[in-house]
Amino acid sequence: ILNVEQSPQSLHVQEGDSTNFTCSFPSSNFYALHWYRWETAKSPEALFVMTLNGDEKKKGRISATLNTKEGYSYLYIKGSQPEDSATYLCAFRRDDYKLSFGAGTTVTVRA
Amino acid sequence: EAEVAQSPRYKITEKSQAVAFWCDPISGHATLYWYRQILGQGPELLVQFQDESVVDDSQLPKDRFSAERLKGVDSTLKIQPAELGDSAMYLCASSTLVEAYEQYFGPGTRLTVT
Numbered sequence: 001i002l003n004v005e006q007s008p009q010s011l012h013v014q015e016g017d018s019t020n021f022t023c024s025f026p027s028s029n030f031y032a033l034h035w036y037r038w039e040t041a042k043s044p045e046a047l048f049v050m051t052l053n054g055d056e057k058k059k060g061r062i063s064a065t066l067n068t069k070e071g072y073s074y075l076y077i078k079g080s081q082p083e084d085s086a087t088y089l090c091a092f093r094r095d096d097y098k099l100s101f102g103a104g105t106t107v108t109v110r111a
Numbered sequence: 112e113a114e115v116a117q118s119p120r121y122k123i124t125e126k127s128q129a130v131a132f133w134c135d136p137i138s139g140h141a142t143l144y145w146y147r148q149i150l151g152q153g154p155e156l157l158v159q160f161q162d163e164s165v166v167d168d169s170q171l172p173k174d175r176f177s178a179e180r181l182k183g184v185d186s187t188l189k190i191q192p193a194e195l196g197d198s199a200m201y202l203c204a205s206s207t208l209v210e211a212y213e214q215y216f217g218p219g220t221r222l223t224v225t
Contacts, residue, residue: 004153032212043115044202044216051212089153097210098167101146101153 004092006102013080013109020076021105023090027071032093035064035075038104039086047075047088080109113137115217117203123223129191132220136185136205143180144214145188146202154202160186161209193224 005024013019025033032051038044048057053068061078077084087104094100116135124130136143141162146154157176159167162183171178175194180186190197200221204214 034212036216041218043218046213046215049212091153093212098156099214101155103151103153 004090004100004102006088006090006105008105009103010106010108013077013084013107015080015082015109015111017080018076018078019080019107020074021088021107023073023075023092023102025071025073025090025092025100025102026094027069029094029096030068030092031095031097033066033068033073034091034093034099035073036089036091037086038089044089075105077107080107082109082111085109113215115203115205115215117201117217117220119220120218121221121223123225124193126195126224127192129189130193130222131187131189132201132203132222134186134188134203134217136203137215140205140207140215141183142206142209142211143186144204144206145178145186146204148200148202148219150199154200157188159209166209190222193222195224198222198224 007022035047036044048064050066055066057064064075066073087106089104091099091101118133143160145157148154157171158178160180163180178188200219202219203217206214
């Protein structure tokens with residue numbers, strides 16, 4: 001079982017504020033890094049798949065960066081809205097295609 | 112939009128009872144995964160199917176858990192007998208191929224063992 005760490009475990013953000021959080025993963029045998037958004041009572045939804053060092057992805061107000069050499073990825077939410085409240089999971093995919101998930105960062109956006 | 116279906120969504124059972132979960136993947140997806148997420152942890156792979164064959168069940172507690180995908184389409188995960196430590200979210204996911212980037216998840220079954 002590979003060590004994928006997410007921090008912080010949870011955070012509270014005021015509506016309109018921006019925030020970011022971290023996923024750290026092993027820097028060897030890298031294949032891809034995934035971010036999922038998981039809202040309560042729904043299915044985890046894929047946000048980004050990043051495969052190259054230096055990758056930056058953006059989807060609306062959410063963006064992510066990737067550093068495979070040092071083994072970390074940041075996810076940013078700009079101008080948080082209540083609908084951004086969810087648990088954000090990162091998953092490290094190694095070169096045998098197996099996924100190892102972090103425990104998630106739970107974001108609560110206060111109106 | 113095609114989705115992965117799971118049932119039931121919630122299940123409460125007493126310890127030592129048998130329990131079963133069902134998953135119907137997206138049509139045409141050859142690879143099917145069962146994950147377990149214990150509270151406070153990330154999802155952990157229990158078993159992976161390629162069509163009807165198990166390709167990875169290294170983390171499946173085989174003394175009490177079983178999984179099947181008889182016709183290579185839908186799948187059932189069974190626990191017998193259930194233990195208190197089995198309380199968790201059980202997620203099913205599917206993908207077109209093992210090496211495909213995207214895994215599509217169902218909403219999960221929340222199991223509580225009392």
